[in-house]
Amino acid sequence: MILPSDTLDALCPMHMHIGADGGVRRMGPTLRKLMEGAAGEGAQFAEMMDVFRPRRVGTVPDLLALSGRRLQLRLCRGSQMVLKGLAMPDGQGGVIVNMSFGIAVVDAVREHALTSTDFAVTDLAIDMLYLVEAKSAAFEASRTLNRRLQGAMLAAEQRAYTDTLTGLRNRRALDHVLQRLLLEGGNFALLHIDLDYFKQVNDTHGHAAGDRVLQAVARVMLELTRKDDTVARIGGDEFVILLVGLTDRVRLSALAEQLIHRIERPIPVEDVECRVSASIGIAFGAPKTGARPGAEELMERADSALYRAKRQGRAQHAFDEPTPVEDLR
Structure with missing residues (x-):
């Protein structure tokens, strides 16, 4: 039946x-x-x-x-x-x-x-489907959480290596890049830049105007450097630029003069114009003679060249000795 x-x-x-x-x-x-x-x-x-x-x-x-x-x-x-x-x-x-x-x-x-x-x-297919859906939902929730955690970690790392005022790299990021370049043994130049007359801007127009000046100077440095170069703010009005593979004095002098010229342009802040200049000391990661300097020594050499430029009248650049190797680029 x-x-x-x-x-x-x-x-x-x-x-x-x-x-x-x-x-x-x-x-x-x-x-x-x-x-x-x-x-x-x-x-x-x-x-x-x-x-x-x-x-x-x-x-x-x-x-x-x-x-x-x-x-x-x-x-x-x-x-x-x-x-x-x-x-x-x-x-x-x-x-x-x-x-x-x-x-x-x-x-x-x-x-x-x-x-x-x-x-x-x-x-039992229905029960299995519920389990599959629950598993899929759990995996998706896990993936979403992992993406958020990864994004938060990247954001935190970015903040840890970024100067909040200018968006440039900070001292921690500079130390990291500098140590890597020294370990790799390549040729590079280090430009230590200090702003001239910046204290007068703060004293006359206030710290808000000073912050605007620092931001404008940071934009100039980014515009005049390459994508692979490192531009960092390491203190109040102090900056460092690492130029990988560039050690030719003629080209470095031209870049330094261009930086000084652009930084000297008046910077409008509300109803006033702020004026600063820059002194630049240049040292080399691979000197022609002597042992390769460490990070601390290299910074000291650039700092010494910087203050030699200031003693010569500011708004100038000076090279550390000895003479660098020829430009390899």
Whole structure:
């Protein structure tokens, strides 16, 4: 005796009832949904599904011979995904094939917009889907948290190496880059820059005006240096520029003079114009004679050259000795 159709639909929403003549008598509601509206009842089952494992079958006797065995099949209409199946005799010479998605259930739900009503209430696929969704949500939450943590770490690191007023590198960043350059053993120049007459700006116009001047000077330095150069503010009105691979005195003199000329331009602050200049001391990371200096010694050499420039009348630049190697660029 065959179960009533509504009973079969509830117990096996993906069943196909095949008569003894091979014709499809009925399909469950979920299976019809997968067929995407294609007519099924009355057609030959071999036109509706392709059973290819454990072997290919095309007749009802062949299908009955596989009763109780797990089948793999593919629908010939609508969805082309591979399904699992179990064929059992209906007691009247026909066969009922119950199908399931197997591990493809997640893809099937997504592709065909299936809901819990498309599965038997006892089908554990729904519970599995809830677990998959929960796992996906947990992974996404974890990824979001990791991205936020990484972003916070990068932001904190950036703040730790950035001068908050000017946006330039700070002393910590300069020390890090300088140590790396010395370890790599390459040629570079270090420019120690001190602003002339900056104290008068602060005393006359206030610290807010002084901050505006420092920001304007920082922009000039960034405009006149290369992307790979390091520009740092290391103290109130003191700056350092590291120029990798540039040790030619002619080019360095031209850059120093250009920096001084640009910094000397009046800087408008509200209704007044602030004026400063700059003195520059230049030292080399790879001197032509003598041992390569360490970071502290190199800074001292640049500082000594800087104050020699100031003693010569300010708004000038001076080189540390000895003579550097030729420009390698």
